[in-house]
Amino acid sequence: MRHNHRGCRSRCLTTSLDRVASPWDRAVAGKVAALLVGLALFSSHPARSENWPQWRGPEGTGISRERGIPLIWNAQRSIVWKAQLQRWGNSTPAIWEFLGFLTTHTDDGRLLLEARRLDTGQLLWQKQVGQGVAPRQAAPRTTQKFHRLHNLASPSPVTDGSTVVAHFGNGDLAAYTLDGRQLWKRNLQEDYGEYTIWWGHANSPVIYRDLVISVCMQDSLERLRPIPAKSYLVAHDLKTGEVRWFTSRVTEATAEECDSYTTPLIVQRDDHDELLVMGGNRLDAYAPSNGKLLWWLPGLKGGRTITGPTVGENMIFTTIGMRGFLLGIDYPQTPGKQSRSLIRWEARHGTPDSCSPVLWKDWLFVISDQGVARCYDVKRGRVEWSKRLKGNYKASPVFADGHIFFLNTEGLCTVVTAGPVFSKVAENSLPDTTLASPAISNRRIYIRGHRYLWSIGRK
Numbered sequence: 001m002r003h004n005h006r007g008c009r010s011r012c013l014t015t016s017l018d019r020v021a022s023p024w025d026r027a028v029a030g031k032v033a034a035l036l037v038g039l040a041l042f043s044s045h046p047a048r049s050e051n052w053p054q055w056r057g058p059e060g061t062g063i064s065r066e067r068g069i070p071l072i073w074n075a076q077r078s079i080v081w082k083a084q085l086q087r088w089g090n091s092t093p094a095i096w097e098f099l100g101f102l103t104t105h106t107d108d109g110r111l112l113l114e115a116r117r118l119d120t121g122q123l124l125w126q127k128q129v130g131q132g133v134a135p136r137q138a139a140p141r142t143t144q145k146f147h148r149l150h151n152l153a154s155p156s157p158v159t160d161g162s163t164v165v166a167h168f169g170n171g172d173l174a175a176y177t178l179d180g181r182q183l184w185k186r187n188l189q190e191d192y193g194e195y196t197i198w199w200g201h202a203n204s205p206v207i208y209r210d211l212v213i214s215v216c217m218q219d220s221l222e223r224l225r226p227i228p229a230k231s232y233l234v235a236h237d238l239k240t241g242e243v244r245w246f247t248s249r250v251t252e253a254t255a256e257e258c259d260s261y262t263t264p265l266i267v268q269r270d271d272h273d274e275l276l277v278m279g280g281n282r283l284d285a286y287a288p289s290n291g292k293l294l295w296w297l298p299g300l301k302g303g304r305t306i307t308g309p310t311v312g313e314n315m316i317f318t319t320i321g322m323r324g325f326l327l328g329i330d331y332p333q334t335p336g337k338q339s340r341s342l343i344r345w346e347a348r349h350g351t352p353d354s355c356s357p358v359l360w361k362d363w364l365f366v367i368s369d370q371g372v373a374r375c376y377d378v379k380r381g382r383v384e385w386s387k388r389l390k391g392n393y394k395a396s397p398v399f400a401d402g403h404i405f406f407l408n409t410e411g412l413c414t415v416v417t418a419g420p421v422f423s424k425v426a427e428n429s430l431p432d433t434t435l436a437s438p439a440i441s442n443r444r445i446y447i448r449g450h451r452y453l454w455s456i457g458r459k
């Protein structure tokens with residue numbers, strides 16, 4: 001039986017103090033342990049908050065069950081605290097109870113993982129995971145180069161409440177205890193070859209039971225090099241870093257169509273779990289326990305893929321890369337190769353390039369990078385409403401407490417009612433650059449900007 005740290009976290013952390021080497025680290029670990037003793041008492045309350053432990057929240061779909069979060073804010077209103085960041089990144093905070101974890105890429109190349117108290121914003125600890133640069137120039141299709149809008153701190157950290165894992169665009173993958181003690185570290189480029197994804201690696205890891213699963217989807221460059229680059233999924237033991245399984249991902253895509261920046265989505269089926277992956281002109285599913293390919297839907301030809309899929313109503317919703325069709329797909333019921341007859345509907349106009357869709361009840365909400373928001377009927381793909389919002393968008397929308405939150409790149413968040421009739425509730429502005437998607441927990445919204453981490457809620 002897997003050990004449950006939720007009921008004994010303070011005892012586990014206190015025991016771990018004996019293994020912390022320096023007095024400074026012991027002091028930090030002591031602060032974290034003391035904090036979590038209080039949190040253990042708080043967590044026994046029936047209104048305990050929902051965690052946001054990974055990219056796109058508890059289920060990886062951008063949905064929060066939190067209630068009572070603020071709908072109206074600005075730099076002077078409903079700001080509980082703001083914490084200045086050393087530099088920037090586009091990763092989303094990972095939140096477990098009242099601890100928040102964030103990655104950053106500094107101007108001098110340090111790759112940092114930090115932990116903060118989410119009641120005050122206080123920095124508890126900060127660890128340098130590695131060192132690296134995000135090259136902006138490279139010969140065409142030979143090695144990865146990074147788009148100007150992101151750097152090595154685009155993958156979001158993930159936690160299960162006892163371990164936090166950070167991944168960076170240079171391949172560094174490392175696991176830490178909640179008090180900042182490193183458990184293990186690997187580099188996926190050293191293990192499996194240098195990344196060849198054209199605009200810079202940005203896939204976030206996910207945790208499944210005692211595994212942390214990472215994905216890399218990229219051009220093989222078989223026309224340009226003697227040893228082709230691999231696209232793959234790999235699972236490491238969460239506590240030791242040992243490789244538990246490795247699966248090559250081979251698709252019919254070529255060149256930039258192979259590149260995908262999406263994060264795997266764990267889906268609970270009736271009698272098993274599936275790991276859903278979109279990219280390389282293909283949607284497929286794997287067994288997260290051993291990496292076995294379960295089914296695949298090929299022929300989704302478009303281009304490099306940024307938007308990730310979401311699920312609901314026994315359907316999968318995904319966008320073909322490079323602003324291709326938005327698809328409503330009936331969830332496969334049999335293994336093996338799937339037919340395009342599973343595609344129930346497709347939307348052809350104004351689809352997102354970067355922003356993943358979010359589903360609530362019978363409606364699917366999307367926003368294009370240029371700010372056209374749409375609501376679709378999930379069964380038929382009919383457009384219920386379409387509105388142009390202010391600004392440009394890279395962050396994915398999120399749902400909470402009956403509302404959809406659309407955050408643009410200049411700190412403006414438009415809040416609308418989650419329903420088939422467009423109803424704008426508020427436009428909320430912060431003075432920051434905001435490309436990272438929001439996180440929601442503790443009745444608060446956490447927005448990661450380039451300069452600050454903002455905590456929005458009632459004090």
